[in-house]
Each structure stands twice: as C-alpha cells, then as structure tokens.
Amino acid sequence: MxxxxxxxxxxxxxxxxxxxxxxxxxxxxxxxxxxxxxxxxxxxxxxxxxxxxxxxxxxxxxxxxxxxxxxxxxxxxxxxxxxxxxxAATLATRLGGHLVQGHVDGVGTILSRHPGDRWEDVRVALPPDLNRYVVEKGSIAVDGVSLTVTAVDEASFSVSLIPTTMRVTTLGHRPVGDLVNLEVDVIGKHLEKLVGAPERAS
Missing domain, CATH: 2.40.30.20 (Elongation Factor Tu (Ef-tu); domain 3)
Incomplete structure (x- = not known):
C-alpha cells in the first residue's frame, strides 16, 4: 500500500x-x-x-x-x-495523499496543459471503463502521484499541479501526448461490487 x-x-x-x-x-x-x-x-x-x-x-x-x-x-x-x-507505507506513515495500491487500472493520455500563476491545469484522457470511478474533488493516482480531480467529463478529467508536484515528480515536464498510469480510488470499486452483489439468504 x-x-x-x-x-x-x-x-x-x-x-x-x-x-x-x-x-x-x-x-x-x-x-x-x-x-x-x-x-x-x-x-x-x-x-x-x-x-x-x-x-x-x-x-x-x-x-x-x-x-x-x-x-x-x-x-x-x-x-x-x-x-x-x-x-510502501508503514503503520506510522502520514497519509498525506490517499490509499494507493500500485495496481494500475488503465493508461491515459495527457491532452492539454494550461499554466496558471503558480500552478498548472492538466487534462488527461480517461478510458471509458474508468469514468464511473472518477468524481470531482475525488482522488486519483497519475503515475503514482496522488491528485485531486478538479473536473471530469465522459472522456477526460483535469487535475491542478502545484509547484512542488511539478518540481519533484515527472508530471512537471510530461508533454501533451505522453501516456500516464492511472489508478482510481479503490474504495469506489469495492462499493460498486458490494452494492451490486446479490443479497445473501438469511
């Protein structure tokens, strides 16, 4: 983890x-x-x-x-x-990001980069089968970096990169067209399975 x-x-x-x-x-x-x-x-x-x-x-x-x-x-x-x-995290690790398994759910493509004053908005293509797990203000791991989703539509999502993220990770220099690993929040996948599971006979 x-x-x-x-x-x-x-x-x-x-x-x-x-x-x-x-x-x-x-x-x-x-x-x-x-x-x-x-x-x-x-x-x-x-x-x-x-x-x-x-x-x-x-x-x-x-x-x-x-x-x-x-x-x-x-x-x-x-x-x-x-x-x-x-x-890997330990029981004493500060959970500064979110729970990430390191199990890639799919690959996305960087569609655009729009620099701001001290940050940068990055939009990434989202595989159709992962769309239901990505929500605005939710978490997603992009190349292992825990990020907050700022916007999402049927085919893509956006995140904002702060100066530290741009400086200490590969996302700071990834050009448009590059492929990135995506891992959605595992809690959403577990909830989907539980909600869709048939009731057990009593």
Missing part, C-alpha cells in the same frame, strides 16, 4: 527484456537505501517487487511480469527515463 506522495525522482539505468517479462534497474538512493529483497516500491505508480539492491550505486532491480507490461506504461520506459518512486 502507498500514499501517492512521491519520495524521490529516480532514473531507469538498465532494462533486460525477455519474451513476456523484464528486469528493470532503477537508481534511487533514498528508496534503495533501506530496501530489502521482497520489498515493494512503486515506480510511476506501479507496485514492483525488489529482487536485489546495490547500495554502492543506489539502485534496485525489480521483476516486471507480462500483466504489468500490458496494463501500464512500464513497457514503454527507456534507459535514462526519470520515474516517480515511493516506498
């Missing part, structure tokens, strides 16, 4: 691809500093499992399975790309 508050801007240093999986090496001295084999680290909002670390270089290696490659932007990541990094 994560909070969507990015701890570090890392860099992809190596990718080893096979037929239906990959090994990705990421430099992130902060998150790799206390990482152990089996730990979870969110990379651009994708929960990945650490398989090895190298304290000398501040890197960690993670497995990426076919399901992840097919459902997220990890398959398009290249060596040298910056990535948002967050370690």
């Amino acid at each position: 994560f909070t969507g508050i990015i701890e570090e801007l890392g860099e992809v240093t190596a990718i080893e691809r096979s037929a239906d999986s990959a090994l990705i090496t990421v430099r992130g001295p902060l998150v790799a500093g206390d990482a152990r084999d089996g730990d979870s680290i969110a990379v651009n909002g994708v929960c990945l499992t650490v398989v090895s670390t190298d304290p000398a270089t501040g890197t960690f290696v993670a497995d990426v399975m076919r399901e992840t490659l097919e459902r997220s932007t990890v398959d398009s990541v290249r060596v040298g790309d910056p990535v948002n990094l967050e370690r």
Whole structure:
C-alpha cells in the first residue's frame, strides 16, 4: 500500500527484456537505501517487487511480469527515463495523499496543459471503463502521484499541479501526448461490487 506522495525522482539505468517479462534497474538512493529483497516500491505508480539492491550505486532491480507490461506504461520506459518512486507505507506513515495500491487500472493520455500563476491545469484522457470511478474533488493516482480531480467529463478529467508536484515528480515536464498510469480510488470499486452483489439468504 502507498500514499501517492512521491519520495524521490529516480532514473531507469538498465532494462533486460525477455519474451513476456523484464528486469528493470532503477537508481534511487533514498528508496534503495533501506530496501530489502521482497520489498515493494512503486515506480510511476506501479507496485514492483525488489529482487536485489546495490547500495554502492543506489539502485534496485525489480521483476516486471507480462500483466504489468500490458496494463501500464512500464513497457514503454527507456534507459535514462526519470520515474516517480515511493516506498510502501508503514503503520506510522502520514497519509498525506490517499490509499494507493500500485495496481494500475488503465493508461491515459495527457491532452492539454494550461499554466496558471503558480500552478498548472492538466487534462488527461480517461478510458471509458474508468469514468464511473472518477468524481470531482475525488482522488486519483497519475503515475503514482496522488491528485485531486478538479473536473471530469465522459472522456477526460483535469487535475491542478502545484509547484512542488511539478518540481519533484515527472508530471512537471510530461508533454501533451505522453501516456500516464492511472489508478482510481479503490474504495469506489469495492462499493460498486458490494452494492451490486446479490443479497445473501438469511
């Protein structure tokens, strides 16, 4: 479980691809500093499992399975790309964002960017099957960043990026047309299933 508050801007240093999986090496001295084999680290909002670390270089290696490659932007990541990094939350973690699982629900496309005085409004295309989970003033994770939805329609939603978000995450420089990982609020999905479930016989 994560909070969507990015701890570090890392860099992809190596990718080893096979037929239906990959090994990705990421430099992130902060998150790799206390990482152990089996730990979870969110990379651009994708929960990945650490398989090895190298304290000398501040890197960690993670497995990426076919399901992840097919459902997220990890398959398009290249060596040298910056990535948002967050370690898994603990019971003592401040929940500054919202509950984020690191399980990508879909991929969106940045449609527009409109700078304001000290902030920027960004509009993102929304896959049709995710629209019902996105509400104005609700939360959504974009490339692992916890953001508040400022507007939503049938095909897109908007968020506002504060200076800190633009400075310490990849969203500060993502151009129009770039693909981003989307994770909707899991509470909405659970409520939908509960409300739609048939009543149990007493």
